[in-house]
Amino acid sequence: xxxxxxxxxxxxxxxxxxxxxxxxxxxxxxxxxxxxxxxxxxxxxxxxxxxxxxxxxxxxxxxxxxxxxxxxxxxxxxxxxxxxxxxxxxxxxxxxxxxxxxxxxxxxxxxxxxxxxxxxxxxxxxxxxxxxxxxxxxxxxxxxxxxxxxxxxxxxxxxxxxxxxxxxxxxxxxxxxxxxxxxxxxxxxxxxxxxxxxxxx
Numbered sequence: 001x002x003x004x005x006x007x008x009x010x011x012x013x014x015x016x017x018x019x020x021x022x023x024x025x026x027x028x029x030x031x032x033x034x035x036x037x038x039x040x041x042x043x044x045x046x047x048x049x050x051x052x053x054x055x056x057x058x059x060x061x062x063x064x065x066x067x068x069x070x071x072x073x074x075x076x077x078x079x080x081x082x083x084x085x086x087x088x089x090x091x092x093x094x095x096x097x098x099x100x101x102x103x104x105x106x107x108x109x110x111x112x113x114x115x116x117x118x119x120x121x122x123x124x125x126x127x128x129x130x131x132x133x134x135x136x137x138x139x140x141x142x143x144x145x146x147x148x149x150x151x152x153x154x155x156x157x158x159x160x161x162x163x164x165x166x167x168x169x170x171x172x173x174x175x176x177x178x179x180x181x182x183x184x185x186x187x188x189x190x191x192x193x194x195x196x197x198x199x200x201x
Contacts (some may be wrong), residue, residue, distance in 0.1 A: 005036075005037075005040070005106065005110075005157075005158045005161045005162060006099075006103040006106060006107065008030070008033070008037055008161075009037065009040060009041065009044075009099065010096070010099060010103070012026060012037065012041065013041075013092050013095055013096040013099060014096060016087045016089070016092035017089050017092040017093045017096060018089075020086040020087075020089070021086065021087070022083060022084050022085060022086050023038060023061065023078055023082060023083050023084075023085050024078060024080075024083030024084065026038055026041070027076045027077075027078065027083070033161060034076045035065050035066075035068070035069055035076050035128075035160075036157040036158070036160045036161045037157075037161070038061070038065060038076070039062050039065055039066065039131060039153060039157050040153075040154055040157040040158065041087075042058045042059075042061055042062050043058070043062060043135075043138065043150045043153045043154060043157075044095055044099070044102075044150075044154070045058070045091075045095060046058075046138065046146040046147065046150040047098070047102070047147055047150055047151070047154075048094075048098050056139065057082070057085070059135050059136075059138055059139035060082065061078060061082045061085070062131065062132075062135040062138075062153070063132055063135050063136070064077075064078055064079065064082065065078070066128045066129075066131035066132040066135060067128065067132055068128070069124060069125065069127060069128025069129075069131065070125050070128040070129050070132060071125075071128075072121065072124065072125055102154075106158055109167070110158060110159070110162050110164050110167055111162075111164060111166075112162065112163055112164060113164050113165050113166040113167070114164075114165025114166050114168075114169070115163060115165060116165065117165030117166075117168060117169065118159070118160075118163040118164060118165035118168060119163060123165075123168060124160070126172070127156050127159075127160050127168065127171075130152070130156055130171065130172060130175045131153050131156055131157070133175065133179070134149040134152045134153045134156075134175060134178065135149070135153065137149040137178065137179070137182050138150060138153070140182070142182065142185055142186075142189075145181075145182070145185070148178050148181060148182075149178055151174070152171060152174045152175050152178050155167065155170065155171045155174060156168065156171040156175075159171055
């Protein structure tokens with residue numbers, strides 16, 4: 001089974017490795033699918049070791065797109081400064097090499113299911129809301145946590161493209177679990193200053 005997501009992301013990355021496409025070019029070519037495709041393309045690097053400082057600009061672009069989903073837009077738009085961003089070719093080549101592992105997993109778990117949920121206009125908005133929230137968590141300065149919201153965002157992006165209502169519901173549950181994890185980490189960090197003196201007595 002070959003998914004639209006894996007085919008389109010692979011095709012985009014191959015083109016990015018050969019020529020300098022901007023995010024604006026990709027959105028123009030992919031239309032409504034561009035929301036999920038570009039969001040997936042922007043967060044995909046955070047599954048792997050990446051240089052610091054990318055979460056800010058990539059996260060900002062994700063927030064702009066996901067906020068438009070919340071508002072019910074079907075034609076994506078990016079500010080000119082973000083739309084002109086070009087992925088460096090070595091960067092695209094690296095992602096292309098790592099993509100095969102992710103694609104194998106996705107092709108095992110994704111199907112066209114629960115169409116009433118997947119095609120509901122309200123689901124589109126809720127997906128955008130969850131992706132926005134997970135992007136905020138991705139941009140937070142908590143170390144070593146990037147893969148958690150990244151997995152949630154990718155899951156929702158893929159489920160949206162593939163119209164997999166069951167996977168969308170799983171994405172909502174995962175969003176709640178990731179939120180609870182960050183809440184626990186935040187609570188632990190808040191308690192740390194008061195606990196450390198007693199630990200080192």
